[in-house]
Amino acid sequence: GAVVSQHPSWVICKSGTSVKIECRSLDFQATTMFWYRQFPKQSLMLMATSNEGSKATYEQGVEKDKFLINHASLTLSTLTVTSAHPEDSSFYICSASESSYEQYFGPGTRLTVT
């Protein structure tokens, strides 16, 4: 149980284009979903918290107009990186929580912006 999927697992895009990443909880309903960014050999950096049907709460320093988050249902959240630039290249990971502090993570999406 508690399986979270992400799609795509990796994506290469050109600078200036937008990329959408999907996060799905496969066998439970996620009250809350989180989006993280991770640099090589470093810990997770929380970008935003989203609850189904409401606006996401962004962490300080994260541009909400650049990283658009939609949590349309209890099993799906999307992160759209708009007008991507090479500095946005990173490993993006989502997690989902049902009703406790335990978060279950997706496998991550490797984004490379050329």
Add this chain to the structure above:
Amino acid sequence: TQLLEQSPQFLSIQEGENLTVYCNSSSVFSSLQWYRQEPGEGPVLLVTVVTGGEVKKLKRLTFQFGDARKDSSLHITAAQPGDTGLYLCAGAPPGGSNYKLTFGKGTLLTVNP
């Protein structure tokens, strides 16, 4: 702002050795989770500790939550190459309902055969 200090940051040991990873804070947490992450993958939840003084064992891994719920440790006995990975501790704040976790900076463990 709650902070979790995780140490050591890097650890390289030989197969069969024992090791301990620490997470310390000046803040109280309602629970603390330990995750293991392999390169190119998402973190996998290993254990959640909730009660002060709690000890949980998962095969060769022993997790302990401090009495005051401000610190935790992960001890691995007879480490194996398959234990290699990034170990993350994460604490949940007392009260509240947004389930936002505070993560330590991680311990990158390499177990050499």
